[in-house]
Amino acid sequence: MAPRTNGIGVQVENTRICVVMVGLPARGKSFIAQKAQRYLTWLSIPSATFNVGNYRRTDAPQPSADFFDTNNQEGERKRRAAAEAAVADMLRWFKKGGVVGILDATNSTKERRKWVLDIMTQNNIEVIFVESRCDDENLIMANIRDVKTTSPDYQGQDPETAALDFRNRIRNYEKVYKSLNEDGDEDDLTFLKIMNVGKQVIINRIRDYLQSRIVYYLMNLHIRPRSVWLSRHGESMLNLEGRIGGDAELSHRGEEYARKLPELVLESVGSDRPLTVWTSTLKRTIATARHLPKHYNQLQWKALDELDAGVCDGMTYQEIADLYPDDFQARDEDKYNYRYRGGESYRDVVIRLEPIIMELERSEDILIISHQAVIRCIYAYFMQKTQEESPWVPVPLHTLIKLTPRAYGTEVQTYKANIQAVSTWRGKGSTAKHEDPSPEKSLFQTH
Numbered sequence: 013m014a015p016r017t018n019g020i021g022v023q024v025e026n027t028r029i030c031v032v033m034v035g036l037p038a039r040g041k042s043f044i045a046q047k048a049q050r051y052l053t054w055l056s057i058p059s060a061t062f063n064v065g066n067y068r069r070t071d072a073p074q075p076s077a078d079f080f081d082t083n084n085q086e087g088e089r090k091r092r093a094a095a096e097a098a099v100a101d102m103l104r105w106f107k108k109g110g111v112v113g114i115l116d117a118t119n120s121t122k123e124r125r126k127w128v129l130d131i132m133t134q135n136n137i138e139v140i141f142v143e144s145r146c147d148d149e150n151l152i153m154a155n156i157r158d159v160k161t162t163s164p165d166y167q168g169q170d171p172e173t174a175a176l177d178f179r180n181r182i183r184n185y186e187k188v189y190k191s192l193n194e195d196g197d198e199d200d201l202t203f204l205k206i207m208n209v210g211k212q213v214i215i216n217r218i219r220d221y222l223q224s225r226i227v228y229y230l231m232n233l234h235i236r237p238r239s240v241w242l243s244r245h246g247e248s249m250l251n252l253e254g255r256i257g258g259d260a261e262l263s264h265r266g267e268e269y270a271r272k273l274p275e276l277v278l279e280s281v282g283s284d285r286p287l288t289v290w291t292s293t294l295k296r297t298i299a300t301a302r303h304l305p306k307h308y309n310q311l312q313w314k315a316l317d318e319l320d321a322g323v324c325d326g327m328t329y330q331e332i333a334d335l336y337p338d339d340f341q342a343r344d345e346d347k348y349n350y351r352y353r354g355g356e357s358y359r360d361v362v363i364r365l366e367p368i369i370m371e372l373e374r375s376e377d378i379l380i381i382s383h384q385a386v387i388r389c390i391y392a393y394f395m396q397k398t399q400e401e402s403p404w405v406p407v408p409l410h411t412l413i414k415l416t417p418r419a420y421g422t423e424v425q426t427y428k429a430n431i432q433a434v435s436t437w438r439g440k441g442s443t444a445k446h447e448d449p450s451p452e453k454s455l456f457q458t459h
């Protein structure tokens with residue numbers, strides 16, 4: 013059997029990594045875990061998160077702070093049982109082909125970390141500990157209000173009482189908490205310690221490529237409020253003819269969209285704070301960005317160029333179906349993996365977009381003007397679309413999409429320019445030049 017590879021080209025046949033989160037409550041462990049899982053899944057690396065709190069809730073659905081007191085034996089027993097159940101499930105999942113399993117729990121004592129390390133090592137699974145430390149009281153309280161008072165642990169309770177109880181829960185953990193290698197005797201462990209949301213990071217004994225990708229990604233995360241805007245170029249001359257690829261000029265209506273875009277952006281930003289604009293290197297995206305304010309920084313990325321249709325570049329779908337019927341069918345059957353002859357697949361596009369995603373994570377407000385397939389891939393990253401779904405997502409022309417990352421997900425808003433354009437969406441099996449996606453396919457709530 014050929015070795016399994018994935019979106020970052022790593023052979024993962026023998027690699028299995030358990031990422032063990034470490035840190036007091038409300039330090040963003042679940043936030044970090046779900047982002048890492050989303051990134052790895054997007055790159056086709058089988059990954060899953062095992063949240064010990066979810067296991068504990070089956071036995072203790074709404075515990076008060078004293079449940080987490082280390083002198084509470086009943087509480088200790090139940091928390092230990094929850095950790096054991098999560099680890100057992102993770103091991104079963106690894107046996108079925110999992111590659112990166114994330115253990116989302118406080119793991120705040122050396123004993124607990126050693127326990128996980130021993131089990132994983134016995135099963136030939138590498139372990140990286142990822143600790144989030146934060147001593148910014150304001151941020152901790154904001155986190156508690158943001159996500160903890162609405163947690164199932166406090167369902168139906170007064171938010172202020174819940175926040176207070178959660179603060180007390182943290183105090184119970186603080187009594188026994190040991191930061192990674194705090195006493196100098198965990199120096200052999202592989203770990204990443206993130207202090208105050210990346211102000212300082214410590215990296216210890218990172219070994220292979222996949223470990224270093226995970227660490228690099230996590231080092232780049234930030235939580236400053238921001239949005240990412242996505243727009244396709246204005247309608248092009250080839251869009252009018254229903255031809256794919258090429259490097260055409262904008263149509264008359266496409267030009268109109270380019271002129272309207274600054275107003276649309278201003279409306280959706282809600283202030284005159286400047287955005288950084290990334291376009292592809294193709295004429296139609298550069299022309300679409302041309303009327304944006306001069307004080308917006310603009311950058312062209314080759315990685316944002318449209319999916320390369322190889323020998324089919326410049327053809328209509330009907331021409332492709334006539335000339336390459338087997339290819340046409342193969343693409344419909346597995347659009348994510350189908351690679352045009354001499355061109356690219358969606359999978360290839362995701363690989364070349366990986367540096368874009370990394371840069372997006374590091375950045376603040378960015379407006380990306382790119383192409384249908386590329387925007388589908390970026391959208392899939394933020395919205396966790398599967399490989400089956402993402403190549404079919406309708407991304408209409410003359411529409412601005414605003415993505416705003418939140419604690420555990422991404423909010424989407426769309427702004428229509430109300431300038432007519434052809435539809436370039438195509439349903440499975442169809443060779444129509446311009447087909448409207450059925451209303452239920454329309455994903456976006458429009459402004």
Ligand SMILES: Nc1ncnc2c1ncn2[C@@H]1O[C@H](COP(=O)(O)OP(=O)(O)OP(=O)(O)O)[C@@H](O)[C@H]1O
Pocket residue numbers: 035036037038039040041042043044065117118144145146151154155158159206208209210235419
């Ligand atoms: N590195 C970080 N340091 C502090 N806060 C962060 C960090 N990363 C994300 N956050 C914030 O943490 C909040 C989410 O908290 P989260 O639920 O992930 O905490 P947790 O550590 O998993 O808590 P618990 O142990 O109770 O599950 C979000 O509001 C997010 O903005």
